[in-house]
Amino acid sequence: MSKALESLIYPKSKDEFFLSYESNSPFVVHELKDSISDLTKLPFLKSLEDLVHMWPQKVDVHLPKVSDEASAVQASTGDAIKMFENGMGLLFNDANLISPLLNQWLKDLKQDMGLSAMTYARNLIYATKAGKGTAAHFDQNMNFVIQIHGTKKWWIADNKNVENPMTRHTMGLPMDDELTGYAMAPMPTKMPDDATEITLKPGSMLFVPRGSWHSTEAVTDALSLNFTFSAPTWIDVFTAALRSRLSLSPEWRQTADFVSDQQRHPVAVEKFNMLLTELSFEAADWKAEDILSVTESTPQ
Ligand SMILES: [Fe+2]
Structure with a gap:
């Protein structure tokens, strides 16, 4: 067993985490410092500027009107930074491909979580302009979100329309055919009133359970690092x-x-x-x- 999971939930215990995990609830800790310092010290996470300079490929830019990942284009890092200044969100996909350290963390976390060898694990880095965020949606994968820079608000709510979805869905967009087959329609058009609000600051870690509704809004310009696991179903x-x-x-x-x-x-x-x-x-x-x-x- 590695220390990766323990490091992300410090000072809470693994028992506490797995109890929350099994009830499909969000799990949050704040003020992580030493336990994640090898992540926060990564040169490309020092600032958005550093990330852009070191990033070897194109960046996914989320278009402004539908502020959702479902609507993205790819841009060079030079164009992406200009688009960010204009309020668009940036996604640096598969960051583990440029970092052996992130790859090791992914491997360790996958093992600590007891996930299948068939799990697809990757790192995503999100840059979000102050006042911007992601439209309400749910994902089929599970996410450990580490806030690196800035403050970002999250709203998370139980998904009462579908348990264990196998695809992502954004409120207001059409459902895919398979999801239509097993989800209870109609889908809500706004975040449920009982959504929990969570504010992430540098050193905060939020575990977003698979399938739960969530939306975000950055309070200041924000950068976060995700460990994302698409684990197989039965x-x-x-x-x-x-x-x-x-x-x-x-x-x-x-x-x-x-x-x-x-x-x-x-x-x-x-x-x-x-x-x-x-x-x-x-x-x-x-x-x-x-x-x-x-x-x-x-x-x-
Ligand atoms: Fe998401």
């Missing part, structure tokens, strides 16, 4: 294992021929039913341990 774990098992079978690897051919459709149905029947016999003996021993041994 659906993902099972379908990955299922695919790898079925791929061993030449019959399952056959092209799904004639499924849309009216005349030969019955033959296609018969063949598919045969495969399903065989699978259902085999699946009766499947054990979670056996599946996990495969998915969790996958080198990442």
Whole structure:
């Protein structure tokens, strides 16, 4: 076990954190200093100017009208800084790709959280102009947000429309087809009245639970570092294992021929039913341990 999670929640305990995590509640600590000093000392986090100078690629710029990540363009660092001065938010994506230290933290946090080897982990750095923020939305991923510079307000509320969403959704925008299938419509058009307000200052850490509604507004120009984890659901774990098992079978690897051919459709149905029947016999003996021993041994 590493000290990464402990460092982000200091002086609270892991038990306290996991209790909050299991109830899908936000978790916040303030005034982190020594425990995260190797992060706050990273040269590219010294200031937005330093970040822009050291950033090797394009930056995602969030357009002003819909102040949401759903509406972004990519810009050179030179253009991005001008757009920031005009009030647009900047996202420096996959910052771990330029920092072995961030990569190590991601790996350690993933392990401390007990997340699957199939988890997609990355760092995002957000620069937000004073008075600007993000429109209310929820994410399918979970986030540790560390405030590096400036003050930013967050509003977080329970999501009563959908538990465990598998995609992001912004209030006021259309839902994707899959989400429409399992979410309770209509979605709210403003943050729920019972939203919790949390003010983050340099050294604050906020854990944003997967699927909870949130919106933000920077009080002063602000820079924050996110550790973002897209962990697989049981659906993902099972379908990955299922695919790898079925791929061993030449019959399952056959092209799904004639499924849309009216005349030969019955033959296609018969063949598919045969495969399903065989699978259902085999699946009766499947054990979670056996599946996990495969998915969790996958080198990442
Ligand atoms: Fe978000």
